[in-house]
Amino acid sequence: MNNPQDVVTEALRGxxxxxxGLLRLNAEPPYLVRADAPVQGKVGIVSGGxxxxxxxxxxxxxxxxxxxxxxxxxxTSPTPDQMLAASQAVNGGAGVLHLIKNYTxxxxxxxxxxxxxxxxxxxxxxxxxxxxxxxxxxxxxxxRRGVGVTVLVEKIAGAAAEQRRPLKEVAEIxxxxxxxxxxxGMALTSCTVPHAGKPTFVLAEDEMEIGIGIHGEPGRRRMKxxxxxxxxxxxxxxxxxxxxxxxxxxxxxxxxxxxxxxxMELYIMFAEVARILEGRGIRxxxxxVGSYITSLEMAGCSVTLLKLxxxxxxxxxxxxxxxxxxxxx
Amino acid sequence: MPVTRETAEQWIRAYAAAIAEHExxxxxxxxxxxxxxxxxxxxxxxxxxxxxxxxxAEGDLxxxxxxxxxxxxxxxxxxSGPLYGTLFLQMALKTQGKHELAxxxxxxALRAGLEGIIARGKAAPGDKTMIDALKPAQExxxxxxxxxxxxxxxxxxxxxAARTGRDATIALVAxxxxxxxxxxxxxxxxxxxxxxxxxxxECAARTWM
Numbered sequence: 029m030n031n032p033q034d035v036v037t038e039a040l041r042g043x044x045x046x047x048x049g050l051l052r053l054n055a056e057p058p059y060l061v062r063a064d065a066p067v068q069g070k071v072g073i074v075s076g077g078x079x080x081x082x083x084x085x086x087x088x089x090x091x092x093x094x095x096x097x098x099x100x101x102x103x104t105s106p107t108p109d110q111m112l113a114a115s116q117a118v119n120g121g122a123g124v125l126h127l128i129k130n131y132t133x134x135x136x137x138x139x140x141x142x143x144x145x146x147x148x149x150x151x152x153x154x155x156x157x158x159x160x161x162x163x164x165x166x167x168x169x170x171x172r173r174g175v176g177v178t179v180l181v182e183k184i185a186g187a188a189a190e191q192r193r194p195l196k197e198v199a200e201i202x203x204x205x206x207x208x209x210x211x212x213g214m215a216l217t218s219c220t221v222p223h224a225g226k227p228t229f230v231l232a233e234d235e236m237e238i239g240i241g242i243h244g245e246p247g248r249r250r251m252k253x254x255x256x257x258x259x260x261x262x263x264x265x266x267x268x269x270x271x272x273x274x275x276x277x278x279x280x281x282x283x284x285x286x287x288x289x290x291x292m293e294l295y296i297m298f299a300e301v302a303r304i305l306e307g308r309g310i311r312x313x314x315x316x317v318g319s320y321i322t323s324l325e326m327a328g329c330s331v332t333l334l335k336l337x338x339x340x341x342x343x344x345x346x347x348x349x350x351x352x353x354x355x356x357x
Numbered sequence: 358m359p360v361t362r363e364t365a366e367q368w369i370r371a372y373a374a375a376i377a378e379h380e381x382x383x384x385x386x387x388x389x390x391x392x393x394x395x396x397x398x399x400x401x402x403x404x405x406x407x408x409x410x411x412x413x414a415e416g417d418l419x420x421x422x423x424x425x426x427x428x429x430x431x432x433x434x435x436x437s438g439p440l441y442g443t444l445f446l447q448m449a450l451k452t453q454g455k456h457e458l459a460x461x462x463x464x465x466a467l468r469a470g471l472e473g474i475i476a477r478g479k480a481a482p483g484d485k486t487m488i489d490a491l492k493p494a495q496e497x498x499x500x501x502x503x504x505x506x507x508x509x510x511x512x513x514x515x516x517x518a519a520r521t522g523r524d525a526t527i528a529l530v531a532x533x534x535x536x537x538x539x540x541x542x543x544x545x546x547x548x549x550x551x552x553x554x555x556x557x558x559e560c561a562a563r564t565w566m
Contacts (some may be wrong), residue, residue, distance in 0.1 A: 057431070078392075078434075078435075100434045100435070101394065101397070101398065101401070101434055102394065103392040103393070103394050104392075104394050104398055104433075104434040104435040105434045105435050105436075105438075106434055107430060107431050107432065107433070107434045107438055108430060108431070108439070109430070109431045131535060132436045132478070132533060132534045132535065133434065133435035133436040133437075133438070133439075133535075136436060136438075136439040136440070136477060136478065137434065137435075137438065137439055139439075139477075140430070140439055162538075163538055164540065165540065168530075168532050168537070168540075169531075169532060169537035169538060169540070170532075170533050170534055170535070170537045170538070173538060221388075221392070221393045221394065223384075223394075223397045224384055224388060224393045224394075224397075228388050228392065228393050229388075241535075241538055243391075243392035243535065244388075244392055244393065248539070248540060248542070
């Protein structure tokens with residue numbers, strides 16, 4: 029990088045330059061918006077959060093997914109004025125849906141942004157994403173974190189909005205996806221926040237951390253390395269038991285890289301996940317493998333399972349054209 | 358020294374300097390139980406405040422606090438942005454049109470700010486947050502003023518109470534914010550928000566001593 033202070037600004041500039049037909053960058057306050065926004069009569073979908081999770085969220089701005097993404101500083105939620113400006117920019121008269129990962133900072137800032145937007149006569153719905161089964165005793169914490177399911181909610185709600193469904197219905201679909209999805213992650217190394225300049229936590233060469241979040245916050249358990257087959261069990265079992273998933277379920281299985289893990293290893297993990305699910309009589313109807321919600325250069329992965337039905341599968345299959353995710357159309 | 362627009366600005370400047378001085382320390386505390394950005398976020402916000410202070414040179418106390426609150430809201434992000442932003446915006450509402458405050462009015466403004474933080478953050482004492490430093494400080498300030506202490510003496514006691522509250526966060530298990538995801542592992546670490554909140558009271562005590 030050139031300078032730790034400028035990482036976000038410079039990355040946004042690069043992103044806008046790389047995807048000119050798809051999105052544009054509003055510099056002050058900063059947000060990325062799809063090139064043809066606002067789309068008249070379509071619910072505008074705004075998401076956002078700290079930077080350092082690329083391609084989330086800017087990589088998901090485009091047809092069939094997000095209308096705008098608000099980037100904060102690294103691992104820091106964006107501010108209400110950013111979210112308000114983004115909401116104004118994507119409001120095509122059908123209202124705006126805010127997709128919020130459950131972190132205190134994101135919740136507070138989006139809450140204030142909604143107050144400001146409603147005061148301006150923009151109809152706003154907010155959906156909170158909280159799929160991380162690693163967070164226990166959620167009554168005594170700020171609640172479960174929003175992690176892998178975020179990508180799936182953004183895609184599926186984005187497809188519903190693209191079909192011109194009304195705001196309440198798009199929000200309901202987003203809530204359904206959140207309710208039917210669960211995730212769990214692990215790390216082999218910490219990440220280094222640019223302005224801090226050193227790893228957030230230190231793991232020995234042969235150690236891993238189970239149940240990490242996406243901000244370099246340590247997990248709940250540290251242990252010695254285990255083979256992929258054992259790690260897969262540690263990630264998948266808590267997910268299966270939590271919803272709970274049943275034999276006969278059809279799922280979308282998502283193996284996500286944290287930024288520093290090669291695709292080869294993610295596929296090894298996917299094979300193990302598939303083996304476990306097959307043993308349980310759960311059918312993988314759709315899949316996604318790659319680094320979509322990352323934690324800078326952290327080595328590690330997360331597993332997300334979403335219980336599908338015909339309607340959700342159709343929305344998942346609908347065309348999407350963004351920097352990081354595209355198919356169909 | 359009376360609480361005037363000028364001395365209140367000195368307080369803000371002193372706090373900005375304290376944040377700059379303690380940026381690394383705040384970030385270190387946050388790396389232990391959070392995501393390692395508290396120092397950098399507060400630094401970014403208060404540098405922006407410093408650069409904009411000139412624009413309200415003629416204003417009243419309400420205008421000063423509003424500028425601070427709005428600037429923090431639009432530059433900090435995370436939890437510190439809306440919470441410290443709310444503190445100063447509530448103080449602004451209590452001090453609109455005023456160029457000087459009686460000690461009781463300063464306490465009332467701080468109390469309104471604290472209530473704003475509690476309402477916005479939905480946290481309670483003992484959750485291992487900035488409230489664990491701010492609430493005892495406000496209570497000590499009020500009690501001292503009720504006992505007819507001077508403002509200087511009352512702020513000294515408020516600073517002491519904030520420090521005690523800050524230190525007490527070490528043993529607590531976090532129930533709010535990102536540290537809460539660590540569960541029991543958050544115990545044994547001083548809360549970064551309570552630390553920056555104590556610095557705010559320390560700067561007040563130094564400004565009006």
